Amino acid sequence: MTDLDLSALRRWPDVESPELVAVDATDRLILDTAAEAIAAHPDGVLVIDDNYGALTLGAIALGARGVRVHQDSIVAERALAANAGERAREYRTVALDDEGFAGARVVLWQLPRSLDRLDDVAHLISDAGGPETTVYAGGRIKHMTPRMNEVLGRYFDRVDVTHARQKSRVLVGSENAMVSCRGMLPDVRDEGAVRYLAAPGVFNGGRLDIGTRALLAVLDELPDARTVVDLGCGSGILAARLAQRYPDADVIATDVSAAAVAAAARTAELNGLPNVRVLRDDAGQGIPDSSVDLVLLNPPFHDGGAVHTGIASKLFASAARMLRPGGELWTVYNSALAYRGELQRVVGPTRQVSRTPKFTVTSSTRQP
Structure with missing residues (x-):
């Protein structure tokens, strides 16, 4: 060839x-x-x-x-x-x-x-x-x-x-066929208290997936925080809810996808949330070490067409790096994946917050 x-x-x-x-x-x-x-x-x-x-x-x-x-x-x-x-x-x-x-x-x-x-x-x-x-x-x-x-x-x-x-x-x-796309309107939808852009190419079509719903169900249990990261933000629905929950905090929405960060920026704009900062990055590498109080994460369990946990492991390590001592990583994952041991080893003491047959939410505390 x-x-x-x-x-x-x-x-x-x-x-x-x-x-x-x-x-x-x-x-x-x-x-x-x-x-x-x-x-x-x-x-x-x-x-x-x-x-x-x-x-x-x-x-x-x-x-x-x-x-x-x-x-x-x-x-x-x-x-x-x-x-x-x-x-x-x-x-x-x-x-x-x-x-x-x-x-x-x-x-x-x-x-x-x-x-x-x-x-x-x-x-x-x-x-x-x-x-x-x-x-x-x-x-x-x-x-x-x-x-x-x-x-x-x-x-x-x-x-x-x-x-x-x-x-x-x-x-x-x-x-x-030279089909013109001029004048196409963005697909803006509502998800509870959040308006968001359902953008093509964003995970789950830009909609709120069932795993993130499990994180939102425990939103009121999250600790106080001045700097919050939505790691793998998708269309920014979770980041928007976090910005509403923490109006005085710096909320960072980050994703590897150009389509995702564009949608997240638009979601923040639609909801009038100036405290959301959007970053296109690989696993939040641009976020300084020990600079974050709280990270929320719904990690993927596949890499392209292959089921593989390597991406989740990479994201766990990145969250541990960016968290301040005492900061917390809240993670949702398929209950069958049993990530708790790895989270305990990579981040720190890990407790179960909620569990259903399908999804588990844990909180891991970064140690000094």
């Missing part, structure tokens, strides 16, 4: 483990399917949601120049930069907007799981691209559905499906 050894790519700074890979069969199939188009339009390549750099660096190895890249995850951005080395000058990061996507001829895209995210980004590609824009959107077959073809078909008059290879396929959208 290319003279680039994709197998040498790493996931760092994301969780690394023998069963987790930095490049998969979908990356390779997308590149092979799009190779002729990249050679024909080397200055018109746009890459969307490249996990660790395989699509971007693979396209460069195929002759692409000045590749534009949009990655929702800041971890993916940093992994690409680490893997790129001297090739970093051969691509540039762009925003999810008309200017960043304008005139793209060849779009390489790891399919999102969310149909709302697929629709939102495909709409933008169609609107910002030209009549000759072609999209190569690939995924693992087990995560693909006929609805994805239908969504892409709203914006491209022709949608072809490649043969399966190593349990992956690529949807090829061509003959751009």
